[in-house]
Amino acid sequence: MKLYKYKSLQNLWHILDIVINRRLYCAHWAELNDPLEGRYEAHFSDKGALGKIERAKNAFRVASLSASPDNFLLWSHYADGHKGVAIELDLPENHPDIVKVIYSPFSSVFSEEPQKGEDMRHIFNGKSEEWSYEQEYRIIFPRKYFRLPLKISRILVGPIVKAEQIRILRAALPLHVTLVQTELDRIQGVVRAASEG
Numbered sequence: 001m002k003l004y005k006y007k008s009l010q011n012l013w014h015i016l017d018i019v020i021n022r023r024l025y026c027a028h029w030a031e032l033n034d035p036l037e038g039r040y041e042a043h044f045s046d047k048g049a050l051g052k053i054e055r056a057k058n059a060f061r062v063a064s065l066s067a068s069p070d071n072f073l074l075w076s077h078y079a080d081g082h083k084g085v086a087i088e089l090d091l092p093e094n095h096p097d098i099v100k101v102i103y104s105p106f107s108s109v110f111s112e113e114p115q116k117g118e119d120m121r122h123i124f125n126g127k128s129e130e131w132s133y134e135q136e137y138r139i140i141f142p143r144k145y146f147r148l149p150l151k152i153s154r155i156l157v158g159p160i161v162k163a164e165q166i167r168i169l170r171a172a173l174p175l176h177v178t179l180v181q182t183e184l185d186r187i188q189g190v191v192r193a194a195s196e197g
Contacts (some may be wrong), residue, residue: 001067001090001091001093002049002067002069002088002089002090002091003065003066003067003088003089003091003137003148004066004069004074004086004087004088004089004156005018005024005063005065005086005087005089006066006075006077006078006079006084006085006086006087007079007084007085007086008033008078008079008080008082008083008084009076009080009083009084009085009161009169010080012168012169012172013015014157015085015169016172016173017088018087018148018152019130019152019155019173019174019177020174021189022146022147022148023062023088023145023146023148023153024139024140024145024146025060025063025144025145026061026062026063026116026139026145026146027062027063028058028143029057029058029060029124030060031064032062032064034039034113034131041113055062055172057123058085059142060085060123060124060140060141061076061139061140061141061142061143061144061155062138062139062141063082063137063138063139063141063146064126064134064137064138065136065137065139066134066135066136066137066160067085067135067136068134068135069088069119069156069191069193070182070190070191070192071133071134071190071191072132072184072189072190072191073134074086074133075158075159075191076110079110079158080119080158081160082158082159082160082161082184082191083158083160083161084154084158084161085156085157085158085169086155086158087152087156088152088153088154088155088156088157089148089149089150089152089169090149090150090153091148091149094147097138097139097140097141097146098123098137098138099121099134099137099138099140100125100136100137101125101126101127101131101134101137101138102125102126102127102173103126103127103128103129103131103155104126104128104129104134105128112192119126123139124138124140125140136152138193140145146172148151151176153176153177153178154177154180155169155170155173155177155178155179156180156181156191156193157179157180158180158191159181159182159183159184159194160184166179180193180194181193181194182194
């Protein structure tokens with residue numbers, strides 16, 4: 001399945017790290033931009049159980065991706081206002097650490113039932129409905145970096161990236177990576193591939 005990691009060109013190292021080292025940084029949940037990240041409801045008579053949930057929650061890290069390469073808001077919010085890139089990742093459909101985000105007004109609920117590690121992972125696969133435009137998939141992983149199974153072969157370049165930045169990016173990237181220039185469709189409000197180079 002093809003998923004996209006939006007990045008700014010302001011720190012070229014982050015992009016090169018993904019492409020050359022074939023890995024994605026997984027952030028601690030408190031570093032993510034949703035202040036309600038990792039929310040849950042707990043119904044316990046034993047208050048010590050909350051501490052167990054918090055410890056288990058802190059064991060996971062998250063990398064956020066999108067199924068959409070052309071969403072105007074994603075380019076605006078995560079690719080430096082259309083001056084960044086969307087790195088195309090080819091990931092296996094049924095990988096146990098990759099989940100499709102569920103958009104719902106409801107939180108995970110914990111009760112007196114014994115909890116497994118997998119239950120804690122579910123704290124991070126749901127977000128409130130206003131985030132649904134992101135078409136998000138998440139890598140929910142216990143370590144800082146997730147190893148990518150395949151090489152990066154394509155990067156979409158934002159529609160207002162300067163020509164000299166594209167030349168530097170081309171020179172810095174391995175030859176097997178294709179850069180795809182995008183353009184803004186002002187009528188539809190989406191970003192579309194224009195040309196490959």
